[in-house]
Amino acid sequence: VAATTHRAMGTSRNTRQRSVIVALLKETGEFRTAQQLHAELRGRGDQVGLATVYRTLQALTELGEIDAMRLPSGEQIFRQCSSEHHHHLVCRCCAHTVEIAGSTVEAWTERVAAEHGFTEIGHTLEIFGICAKCAEAAES
């Protein structure tokens, strides 16, 4: 885990709470809800308001510094990701996530949409499953 303090947050300021949130996202690496992140911070003694967690996650998402997606249930989940466009393979059980590059899919969606006269195309694609570790654990 490296040093480089987080910059690039527009004209933002460097507060303690923002630092701990960013740090937690970095060390976690998996998708978590705002509430989970908040509880985790509370648990370790980092006092941060829930609203601040939400506001920070939203800001980071808009800046493209983290990825946000929704579970089928509707809750938003967040994760620190690489910056380029990609999709996720998420374990339904432990939320373990693998980033997937999807140039094939990108090309496909563009083509299909264009065929139907659609423009300004965007898409969402997420794959859910059970990871090897959880599948194994379930057998005991």
Added chain:
Amino acid sequence: VAATTHRAMGTSRNTRQRSVIVALLKETGEFRTAQQLHAELRGRGDQVGLATVYRTLQALTELGEIDAMRLPSGEQIFRQCSSEHHHHLVCRCCAHTVEIAGSTVEAWTERVAAEHGFTEIGHTLEIFGICAKCAEAAES
């Protein structure tokens, strides 16, 4: 618009409210939120409780008679669809929807997931854009 009353809803009963909800979904053909459907019914004089709309949509979804998905904003939207698995190309502007068969994508997600040791795979893929009609309208 055909006749065939809706059967197949388990051991369910044939109530007036269920009929009008199913009928509305059939004639609408586009994705709508539960609230929109409820308002529409109210508007045309069909008295139905919001809770019933939610309960019915949930039941129909579980039976696979309609498709449910979520907007990026998190609300659930519902639509009467063909039964086979497919994806949607949705207009961000007017919610006009085109069903897309995606065997290519299906095969791709299966393969990618398997490569990472994941099982019991499922996925979500929706394409959003602006349809030709809306793009044209926007130019005026």
Added chain:
DNA sequence: ATGGATGCAAATATTTTGCATTTTG
């Protein structure tokens, strides 16, 4: 008649927002 379905209102759950206060630059 009887159990499933409904309506309504209250309860949940999640996320957002107003505003006084604190903090950073």
Added chain:
DNA sequence: CAAAATGCAAAATATTTGCATCCAT
């Protein structure tokens, strides 16, 4: 010091649920 960020609680959404009543079978 001024602008931005925070905390808290209230508000706004979206959806679910308890329960008395109603109605299809």
